[in-house]
Amino acid sequence: MSLGVLVVEDDFMVASIHTRFVERIPGFRILGVASTGEQALADIARLTPDLVLLDVHLPDVSGTEVLRRLRGAGNDVGVIVITAAREADTVRAAAAAGAAHYLVKPFAFEDLAERLDAFRRAHEALRGLQRPGQADIDAVFARQPSVRDQLPKGLSNETAEAVLAALGDGAELSAAECAAAVGISRVSARRYLEHFSSVDRVAVRLNYGTSGRPERRYRLRTAAGT
Structure with a gap:
């Protein structure tokens, strides 16, 4: 039924x-x-x-x-x-x-x-x-339990939700941009973003500039997984 x-x-x-x-x-x-x-x-x-x-x-x-x-x-x-x-x-x-x-x-x-x-x-x-x-x-x-409830030690559900919200509406952000949007340090933002990448909630794209290491940019995965 x-x-x-x-x-x-x-x-x-x-x-x-x-x-x-x-x-x-x-x-x-x-x-x-x-x-x-x-x-x-x-x-x-x-x-x-x-x-x-x-x-x-x-x-x-x-x-x-x-x-x-x-x-x-x-x-x-x-x-x-x-x-x-x-x-x-x-x-x-x-x-x-x-x-x-x-x-x-x-x-x-x-x-x-x-x-x-x-x-x-x-x-x-x-x-x-x-x-x-x-x-x-x-x-x-x-x-x-959802993926967000299974956070590594030191990460909070509230901040995790804020990070995901910052990636709403198709936004693609670097760790620094996410940190500014949420109001946390770049290092902290990177930890949350990398966690969500590891559990396939967030996709990562490498942006190659003219010099130095490529910038990692993050966006929410869609229902189709992209």
Whole structure:
């Protein structure tokens, strides 16, 4: 049985990308796309999706307000927040309102696939069970570690996310340019960039100048791996 998904995103092109990503993942089907918070609430009531991919920045009410209204009405639909919003208050609000995951744009196909797979396993863990065992309960609450959670000692998740955000929108940066964008030292930026290169999150291109060592330039890999 496939799980129905509602995409809530006001940018048509971004919504189209999210839709295509979901359609590539076995066990999920798209039920519709909503571009406002009010439309999202109406579509959730009408379509009864299993999962909502919810943007925070919507033209009428915020995604976090949509989530609060759902929970206030007793609707426990699964929600994955997908947004460029990185403010700590927004992240805390989404977690407090019961979001299953929080995914920062831009992201690769594998990032979404990982979280949808975790949601599917949690969704199916208690199906048909009146008195689940501890292993079943753990499947509901456990989150699979992502690449960003498996950082080498001395690297922080917060800075890692900032480095990835600096590479958003197709940017190609040197370690020095990334350091300036994030507000860290060039050496630190190089450590994060090289880590993401080692786990295939970032592609590296050598820029050969007129003299000296070639400059290493970094960019996010696309869903196709390039």
